[in-house]
Amino acid sequence: MTDTRTVRVEILSRVEGEGALHIETRQGRLERVELQIYEPPRLFESLLRGRPLEETPDITARICGICPVAYQMTAVHALERALGVQITPEIRRLRRLLYCGEWIESHALHIHLLHAPDFLGYDSGLAMAADHPQEVNRGLRLKKHGNQLLEVLGGRAIHPINVAVGGFYRAPRREALQRLIPDFEWGLQAAIEATRWVATLRFPDYCRDYHFVALRHPDEYPFNEGRVASSRGEAIDIDDYERRFAEVHVPHSTALHSETRPDGGCYHVGPLARIALNRDRLLEPARRLADELRFETPCGNPYRSIVARGLELVQAYAEALDILRDYRDFQPHRIPYGHREGTGCAATEAPRGLIFHRYQITADGLIEFAKIVPPTSQNQKQIEDDLRDWLPGVLDRPDAELARRAEELVRNYDPCISCSTHFLKVHRHDH
Amino acid sequence: MPATSSKPRLGVFKFASCDGCQLSLLDAEDELLAIAGQVEICFFPEASSRMLPGPYDVALVEGSITTAHDAERIQQVRRDAKFLMTIGACATAGGIQALRNWGNTAEFVRGVYARPEYIRTLEKSTAIADHVRVDFELRGCPVNHHQLVEVLAALVAGRRPRTPGHAVCLDCKRAGTVCITVARGQPCLGPVTQAGCGAICPAYDRGCFGCHGPARQCNCESLVGHLVQLGHDANDLLPLVRNFNGAAPEFRTVSDRLEQGWPEAGGPPPERIPT
Numbered sequence: 015m016t017d018t019r020t021v022r023v024e025i026l027s028r029v030e031g032e033g034a035l036h037i038e039t040r041q042g043r044l045e046r047v048e049l050q051i052y053e054p055p056r057l058f059e060s061l062l063r064g065r066p067l068e069e070t071p072d073i074t075a076r077i078c079g080i081c082p083v084a085y086q087m088t089a090v091h092a093l094e095r096a097l098g099v100q101i102t103p104e105i106r107r108l109r110r111l112l113y114c115g116e117w118i119e120s121h122a123l124h125i126h127l128l129h130a131p132d133f134l135g136y137d138s139g140l141a142m143a144a145d146h147p148q149e150v151n152r153g154l155r156l157k158k159h160g161n162q163l164l165e166v167l168g169g170r171a172i173h174p175i176n177v178a179v180g181g182f183y184r185a186p187r188r189e190a191l192q193r194l195i196p197d198f199e200w201g202l203q204a205a206i207e208a209t210r211w212v213a214t215l216r217f218p219d220y221c222r223d224y225h226f227v228a229l230r231h232p233d234e235y236p237f238n239e240g241r242v243a244s245s246r247g248e249a250i251d252i253d254d255y256e257r258r259f260a261e262v263h264v265p266h267s268t269a270l271h272s273e274t275r276p277d278g279g280c281y282h283v284g285p286l287a288r289i290a291l292n293r294d295r296l297l298e299p300a301r302r303l304a305d306e307l308r309f310e311t312p313c314g315n316p317y318r319s320i321v322a323r324g325l326e327l328v329q330a331y332a333e334a335l336d337i338l339r340d341y342r343d344f345q346p347h348r349i350p351y352g353h354r355e356g357t358g359c360a361a362t363e364a365p366r367g368l369i370f371h372r373y374q375i376t377a378d379g380l381i382e383f384a385k386i387v388p389p390t391s392q393n394q395k396q397i398e399d400d401l402r403d404w405l406p407g408v409l410d411r412p413d414a415e416l417a418r419r420a421e422e423l424v425r426n427y428d429p430c431i432s433c434s435t436h437f438l439k440v441h442r443h444d445h
Numbered sequence: 446m447p448a449t450s451s452k453p454r455l456g457v458f459k460f461a462s463c464d465g466c467q468l469s470l471l472d473a474e475d476e477l478l479a480i481a482g483q484v485e486i487c488f489f490p491e492a493s494s495r496m497l498p499g500p501y502d503v504a505l506v507e508g509s510i511t512t513a514h515d516a517e518r519i520q521q522v523r524r525d526a527k528f529l530m531t532i533g534a535c536a537t538a539g540g541i542q543a544l545r546n547w548g549n550t551a552e553f554v555r556g557v558y559a560r561p562e563y564i565r566t567l568e569k570s571t572a573i574a575d576h577v578r579v580d581f582e583l584r585g586c587p588v589n590h591h592q593l594v595e596v597l598a599a600l601v602a603g604r605r606p607r608t609p610g611h612a613v614c615l616d617c618k619r620a621g622t623v624c625i626t627v628a629r630g631q632p633c634l635g636p637v638t639q640a641g642c643g644a645i646c647p648a649y650d651r652g653c654f655g656c657h658g659p660a661r662q663c664n665c666e667s668l669v670g671h672l673v674q675l676g677h678d679a680n681d682l683l684p685l686v687r688n689f690n691g692a693a694p695e696f697r698t699v700s701d702r703l704e705q706g707w708p709e710a711g712g713p714p715p716e717r718i719p720t
């Protein structure tokens with residue numbers, strides 16, 4: 015082996031956003047691993063300043079085309095807290111329903127088109143469809159349901175237009191939601207089948223002791239509310255989030271890394287964290303399936319996140335069905351409010367994990383300050399830590415294989431690099 | 446697009462964007478596998494690890510140019526592409542991130558990053574057409590996936606894609622949606638915004654905010670003048686026009702004039718800014 019070795023995987027595929035992976039070895043030993051995110055910065059926090067707060071759900075949605083609802087939900091809850099607006103239980107349920115749509119769409123996409131191909135040895139879900147048509151078609155149909163729900167409730171699937179501070183611009187009619195029920199009944203069964211299928215995949219034998227962080231709610235699987243729970247300590251109020259977690263700016267990235275305070279440790283957000291901390295809150299169909307599949311929690315094998323995503327897909331269908339069946343037309347669908355000066359923060363559970371927003375608003379109803387912490391920037395340090403832990407055992411592999419398997423490890427996190435970044439370049443330098 | 450005997454080679458390229466427009470392709474669940482059978486997907490990192498070098502028969506370009514590196518990269522995409530089509534507001538008008546064009550970008554960077562010196566970005570977020578020749582534009586933030594499928598089908602069939610140039614307003618009339626400006630006095634950009642979204646906002650009781658950008662031959666000045674006459678404050682109209690397509694010339698002219706005090710100041714109607 016020569017001393018200098020450079021591996022370049024030009025692009026991390028099947029993720030959203032642009033990033034690079036930098037691996038340095040010295041005399042065959044791992045020296046440095048950096049997940050470099052060079053998604054061009056779009057400067058959202060700054061461009062919100064001075065804009066009417068009512069635009070925030072529409073503008074922050076554009077941070078990410080895969081999980082716009084997560085941004086919308088977090089923004090409206092934070093702003094409502096700043097404004098002192100209390101939403102009604104009906105509005106709250108409708109927001110949960112909208113979030114179900116996004117979870118279904120996003121999880122079905124990741125499971126079938128982005129993640130499963132890694133386990134079965136395909137370049138893409140589209141290529142996998144040739145040999146596994148039933149699974150891929152089922153996945154596409156599930157994904158479509160999520161989008162249909164988003165369309166009915168939000169006007170369109172990507173960047174829905176119906177989310178307002180205080181509620182919804184317009185509440186859907188009962189008939190429109192009822193029409194979705196037969197598809198969702200089929201979907202619940204299909205999601206269970208899909209999860210059974212992914213549970214049969216062969217998972218690398220790799221396990222870590224993660225510090226999991228997710229919301230936890232007294233009686234629901236978390237979407238829009240709860241306290242910030244941790245596998246290593248007491249749950250805290252969302253207001254204390256910034257005391258426990260800090261964003262740091264590392265030189266190789268246009269995304270900010272989050273770490274725990276004061277120790278600067280990494281932590282893990284997303285489906286594995288949510289299930290680890292909320293298994294008892296899963297609805298019956300999802301809980302039964304987790305038992306049937308003997309899904310262990312906490313689960314420290316990042317590859318098995320595909321099963322966790324499947325269980326959450328089932329959860330989202332079960333929850334959506336409950337809400338769809340009970341839905342009655344209601345008023346008011348939007349709570350009126352006056353402008354006032356204030357600050358408010360909120361955290362919700364995006365498909366990829368906890369997302370946090372804080373806003374400061376002026377008496378004229380303008381955004382004065384915004385802080386947005388997406389899930390992927392919280393996972394970024396954890397991803398690097400996984401790579402640092404895992405790479406030494408495989409450094410003897412040929413470059414191409416090493417790069418491919420490193421990508422797979424990263425893909426377990428369903429990283430949304432546009433949220434924080436589309437390219438992963440692996441540069442390996444051996445000094 | 447050249448008709449070749451083999452399947453057309455497709456590439457999907459991303460610049461500064463949210464990925465929503467390329468995701469629209471994956472959102473065409475009913476057509477996706479059929480499309481994948483009719484074209485050869487050579488480069489689409491969001492969907493496939495298989496990445497083949499150019500040339501490409503069709504390049505879909507999402508996102509705006511905000512870095513020096515991207516300004517170079519788009520030149521290569523152009524060299525590799527026979528037919529280059531921009532998808533979405535970012536690529537056709539600079540997107541929401543073009544709001545920096547009216548601010549101080551260095552200050553914007555300081556507002557987000559603790560170590561601004563790590564960040565390299567251009568002063569302005571610009572449309573793809575400001576850098577290279579664009580063969581076709583599909584508008585929207587995001588693009589409508591039915592339109593995207595239609596356009597791809599047209600390209601595969603070797604005909605030039607057609608998309609409507611009329612305004613959202615007309616689609617409201619066709620759908621029987623009550624006009625929210627007439628009935629409620631709410632501001633709406635429907636009369637000047639290109640159709641393609643299905644006129645969803647007015648159907649959900651809110652004014653159009655221009656996702657699909659200016660319609661052909663739109664008279665944005667006269668709409669804004671009218672809204673001011675209805676009693677809307679120019680300060681409220683400015684952010685409405687300077688939004689996801691704020692840097693599109695027709696919208697930009699009006700928002701700049703609003704900022705200068707038009708129409709209250711009683712100045713002459715705005716001149717068109719040459720593009």
Ligand code: SF4
Pocket residue numbers: 076079173462463464465466467507508532533534535536540541585586587588
């Ligand atoms: S135009 Fe809108 S939807 Fe499309 S990439 Fe840009 S921000 Fe996303």
